[in-house]
Amino acid sequence: METPAFWLVQLFLCLLWVNHVMTLGLGGARHQAIVCNESLMLEKLPTCGKSFEEMMKKVDSKKWCNLTEFIMYYDNFTQCTEHEANNASCFWPNPLAEHFITGIHKQFFSNCTSEEVHWEDPPDEILIPLILIPVLLTGAMITLVVWCSKRSDILV
Ligand SMILES: *[C@@H]1O[C@H](CO)[C@@H](O)[C@H](O)[C@H]1NC(C)=O
Numbered sequence: 001m002e003t004p005a006f007w008l009v010q011l012f013l014c015l016l017w018v019n020h021v022m023t024l025g026l027g028g029a030r031h032q033a034i035v036c037n038e039s040l041m042l043e044k045l046p047t048c049g050k051s052f053e054e055m056m057k058k059v060d061s062k063k064w065c066n067l068t069e070f071i072m073y074y075d076n077f078t079q080c081t082e083h084e085a086n087n088a089s090c091f092w093p094n095p096l097a098e099h100f101i102t103g104i105h106k107q108f109f110s111n112c113t114s115e116e117v118h119w120e121d122p123p124d125e126i127l128i129p130l131i132l133i134p135v136l137l138t139g140a141m142i143t144l145v146v147w148c149s150k151r152s153d154i155l156v
Pocket residue numbers: 037039040043
């Protein structure tokens with residue numbers, strides 16, 4: 001049985017979020033009080049996309065749907081976006097950065113839905129958690145982000 005690479009990517013991204021929010025929650029309250037420079041962040045993010053593109057060029061495009069082939073580059077890419085967002089005093093993840101990351105997903109993984117990746121549908125007891133966990137985590141993250149930003153508003 002093969003696993004849907006896309007959901008694994010989502011899951012991976014969510015785990016990064018959790019990790020990040022935990023870190024922020026424990027030590028970064030002051031950081032959030034600074035105003036996010038969205039234009040600076042949007043200016044910097046394409047650099048991350050560029051270097052991800054460069055790295056993906058080393059991978060045979062037939063293997064672009066194979067998670068094990070690119071997970072390291074993907075990790076590097078998400079770290080890059082996080083770094084740039086933080087450097088622009090932005091909370092990460094944020095809707096703008098997410099929009100950018102989704103664009104990168106479309107660019108590289110749009111063909112990974114069914115034809116190129118030939119997986120059988122895993123049994124429901126595996127598929128449902130794979131879908132639900134990212135969805136639930138995303139919801140939790142959004143709540144946390146909203147809560148944190150409200151809190152930092154009060155602090156300011
Ligand atoms: C945001 O970054 C831009 C550079 O892209 C800079 O020109 C601008 O002054 C910054 N804005 C703030 C509020 O720091």
